[in-house]
Amino acid sequence: MAWTTDDLGRLSTAEIYDITLSSGPRTALQTAIGNEGFWSDVGFHALAHSFSRAPTHRLNVLMGNGKRVGNGLPNLNGGAYKSQFENRIRDAVRRGDTVDAMVEPVYFSPNSSARPDQFRTSYRVNGGDWIEHTFDNVSCTSRPTAP
Amino acid sequence: MEIKWTYNFKGKEVSPRTPVSGVSEVLLAFNHGAVPAGSLISLDLETGKENWRHDTQHYFNTPSIDASGSAYITSFAGDVYKINRSGQVCWSNSNDQSASDGIIADEKYIYAEIGFGADLTRALSLEDGRILWEYNNGGHSYSLEVCGNHVVHTTQTGGRDRRFFVHCLDTSGGIAWKKEHPHFLFAPLIHGGLIYVGSRGYIAVFRLDDGALTNQFFIDEGDAVIMKPILRSSEILFVTEKSKLYSIQSDDPGACLELYAEFPTSEILCVACEEQKHIVLTDSGLNMVSRTSGIEEVVTFKGGEGGLMKVGQDLIIASLKTVQRVCIKN
Numbered sequence A: 001m002a003w004t005t006d007d008l009g010r011l012s013t014a015e016i017y018d019i020t021l022s023s024g025p026r027t028a029l030q031t032a033i034g035n036e037g038f039w040s041d042v043g044f045h046a047l048a049h050s051f052s053r054a055p056t057h058r059l060n061v062l063m064g065n066g067k068r069v070g071n072g073l074p075n076l077n078g079g080a081y082k083s084q085f086e087n088r089i090r091d092a093v094r095r096g097d098t099v100d101a102m103v104e105p106v107y108f109s110p111n112s113s114a115r116p117d118q119f120r121t122s123y124r125v126n127g128g129d130w131i132e133h134t135f136d137n138v139s140c141t142s143r144p145t146a147p
Numbered sequence B: 001m002e003i004k005w006t007y008n009f010k011g012k013e014v015s016p017r018t019p020v021s022g023v024s025e026v027l028l029a030f031n032h033g034a035v036p037a038g039s040l041i042s043l044d045l046e047t048g049k050e051n052w053r054h055d056t057q058h059y060f061n062t063p064s065i066d067a068s069g070s071a072y073i074t075s076f077a078g079d080v081y082k083i084n085r086s087g088q089v090c091w092s093n094s095n096d097q098s099a100s101d102g103i104i105a106d107e108k109y110i111y112a113e114i115g116f117g118a119d120l121t122r123a124l125s126l127e128d129g130r131i132l133w134e135y136n137n138g139g140h141s142y143s144l145e146v147c148g149n150h151v152v153h154t155t156q157t158g159g160r161d162r163r164f165f166v167h168c169l170d171t172s173g174g175i176a177w178k179k180e181h182p183h184f185l186f187a188p189l190i191h192g193g194l195i196y197v198g199s200r201g202y203i204a205v206f207r208l209d210d211g212a213l214t215n216q217f218f219i220d221e222g223d224a225v226i227m228k229p230i231l232r233s234s235e236i237l238f239v240t241e242k243s244k245l246y247s248i249q250s251d252d253p254g255a256c257l258e259l260y261a262e263f264p265t266s267e268i269l270c271v272a273c274e275e276q277k278h279i280v281l282t283d284s285g286l287n288m289v290s291r292t293s294g295i296e297e298v299v300t301f302k303g304g305e306g307g308l309m310k311v312g313q314d315l316i317i318a319s320l321k322t323v324q325r326v327c328i329k330n
Helices: A028-035 A080-094
Strands: A004-005 A011-016 A040-044 A061-065 A100-107 A117-124 A130-137 B002-007 B024-030 B037-044 B050-056 B069-072 B078-084 B089-094 B103-105 B110-114 B120-124 B133-134 B145-147 B152-158 B164-170 B173-181 B186-192 B196-199 B202-207 B213-218 B230-232 B235-239 B244-249 B258-262 B268-273 B278-282 B285-290 B294-300 B306-311 B314-319 B322-327
Touching: A028 A040, A028 A061, A080 A117, A080 A130, A100 B078, B002 B024, B037 B069, B050 B078, B078 B110, B103 B145, B110 B152, B110 B244, B145 B186, B152 B186, B164 B196, B186 B230, B196 B235, B230 B268, B235 B268, B278 B306, B278 B314
Parallel strands: none
Antiparallel strands: A004 A011, A011 A100, A040 A061, A100 A117, A117 A130, B002 B322, B024 B037, B037 B050, B069 B078, B078 B089, B103 B110, B110 B120, B120 B133, B145 B152, B152 B164, B164 B173, B186 B196, B196 B202, B202 B213, B230 B235, B235 B244, B244 B258, B268 B278, B278 B285, B285 B294, B306 B314, B314 B322
């Protein structure tokens, strides 16, 4: 597991090799990081805590969408990021495959905050080709109202 | 297709391992989705009724069964259990590292650690579960294969700069040989004094005696044989990551690899062999494959993970939450 930062000290890449699966509780720091973002954000693990017990610290946990923002889609944390990235990895590891993964937050200019605009993810199974996805870290400044 | 019985496992996002035949029962591990948990169930082979169930707090691998019908099973929490035919846990052994499927050889249960931090192959006493020996293999291992006194497995060291090895141990834990290979190697099959093992882009053949690389059979670049090769008399079948089924005649030294069938829109999960045909479980259904008739779809279903095994003329099929004993009518 390794993390690199950009010149503003923000997460640039997070990578993990030979993922194992574990479980663990939500921590106060994770909640606190979520509270630093938009109302629709949560403390968002770049590398899921269930992957080789990836730690909860300020490089691995970012402000990320974790609540519905009224765009008709599930939230990112429990929706696309989970189903297209984390669960694919989980399924492969459960089969006994070796899985490596990488997460790169993307900050569009002039965003100088610690909240990424996108997450670019990639993973590979048993040394195969890297499978890449890009997820928009959607946000909403005000709570959507009921129709 | 005649369905003799159906067993439905309750739970969300569950997926089964390959069923294993006991004395008069079927043993099957189910894993639960989001929260790591596993269940080993014993079903009556004739009726499909649940005899017992054992739950654990992490994913289970496929069990092995000894002559008395006792099951040995590893989990991703690093636990190993011996469970007798009545469902009682005879012993358990805990190590803090995910474990592979194990094999039974020479009165020992042998398995390897998997994932980040893995580096040991370990043998436990069938009798009481104590550790008889450990061998430092240096990394993540794929499934083990045993033939006589030989235990063969492949490993890779972790991290960016991977190295790949084949290890041949004896059942007492001594090393017969260890060879480094330039590419990934997956689950091995031993047959006729040779080790057949898939890689990316080819199948490698090593000599069991000394580990010398004797042959390579090439498949499509970018494809890989991850699954353990399947032996049926003198024919060996290879399932690729891109759902192609290849075969070679192992008793013909000049034999070429032959493309037997391909499933462009489904993923091959498991293959069972019959005299003139093969039964292929994919994530979308059950198929009969033969050289004369090609692929015949027997039944379609919305699948995921699963497995099958032959019991006499019948099949036990596990797919998603359902286990069925079926008779395929010709």
